[in-house]
Amino acid sequence: MRKLLSAALFRTTRHPVFLAILLVLPAVLGIATGNTLRYGVDDLFLLPMLFAFGAFVALSWGREHGDGTLRNKVIAGYSRGQVFFAELLLNTALCTLMMLIFAVFTTVFGFSVLGKVPATVLLRVGLCLLLSAVGMGALLSAVCCLISNRALSAIVGVLLVLCLMYGATSLQHVLEQEPTFTMEYFDENGEFTHAEELENHLYVHEPLRTALDVANRANPFGQLNQCMAALSEYVYDWGDGYEPHYDVTAEKAELTARLNTLPLISLFSTAAICAAGWALFRRRNLK
């Protein structure tokens, strides 16, 4: 296993494209995020990072399949489990390293804004970000290991990230709905007449609500969304003369409390993904 890891690491660090994706891209995106934090926390620059994860893992597995080295490793006496977990470990570790580089550069270049956030919250957000990178790396590895065509693997890797993003955004939209909403009525002169409390048909009731919430938090992109939501609550600048129209302290406490359970859900979902990936890889015909 150690030899497999060492060989895979050597192969990766020798390739200039892989090294550029691994070291340069997260640093550039981290600097861009840090410099734009004063306009608000956004996952805008995280998206290219996640596409880079998809590209990196797809190319890594694709090369193993394309060169036939997976088969060679099995012939040389390594079990399929060892081959799978060595590749999965390396991909996951490198995705986490990319996220770490991104987080460090974001913190350094956005320190004037992030300095306002309590250290405990920052640490929790940082931990959740790293665990979401672990989950994303594991999921991409588990899917890409099953596709022997390198080009197809690349398409699937990138489209999987896109699907996770749309899935998380849609779930977030559904879960953010309030049970009721206020409809305001105006007369023909534009004057306010009355308001009426109406039931929101988009609100999802229990037990489906809990199921959707767990699905959202198990999705690595959903985890990132929740980190961003918690962070933006702390760094939002209400400006001179403006006053928040809701209880900010309670909102901060709720969002931070959600970060406490997030690592556990993340670990469980990653373990489940790894197990499913391994089960499928064991039955895979290595041509």
Place this chain on the structure above:
Amino acid sequence: MRNLLSSGFSRLWRSKLLYLGTLAVAASVAYTLINNLYYKSLWGLTDLTATNLIFAGVEVLPVAIAALVALFIGTDHGDHTLRNKLIVGHGRAAVYFSNLIVCTAAALLMYAVGSGVVIAIGAPLLGGFSGTAHVLLLQILSSLLSVAALAALLVLPATLIPGRAVSVLTVLLLALALTLLVTPVLSSVLDVPETIGGFELTYGDGTTQWIEEKPNPEYLTGFKRQTVQFLHEFLPTGQLAEYGKEEARLPDGFWRLPLYAVLSLVASTATGIAIFKRQNLK
């Protein structure tokens, strides 16, 4: 050239990816339509019109075009048929043009199917198109130019990168970057209001607060604004986004978008051919 086109189209019609991509574009338009009709049924209103949908409802289009272009030309590289075409006497420019024409035809087909869904189902359900017929026709024709320019932009890296997987990734990431990053960022920079404030804020307890109007420091002016606007309108995804806006009904500078589409198409094709002529085909 005729033989190249004939073989190219013959491959295209047999490509499963063409039908999958077309289906994905049609499904994406149908999803946007159903989603908005659902909102309309709940609250009796929707901010979507059939005219918006025909131009803006094809978010999947760049990704579908990218996947098709990358795999179509990537197969030519992978099977070494590009080199074979040169050996039998076709010029490099003819090979590039034939691939460009075939991929553009596929992109236009995907766009036409997406628009067909809007015209056949969306327009009756959303209450017809807004604006006059000749303006709409002009916009549809101009948007076809933008789709062709987008295909030409994606054919460039697909032809020049020999490795199939790297080519697929590059083309796909370029399409995603243009759709999800560059165009939204440029658009949001241009949409920043010139002033902020100037309204009365009403709180839940009934108290009000007047917010003074002042110039917005984030509003771009002069050369910076012109540069950002040029970049936004020069990119095909920016042009498609502009057609989807309600205020884009024949604005003062409407001629710019089709002109930029033609310029973008010519620029990417000329660059592609110039580099492809010097490329070493292994």
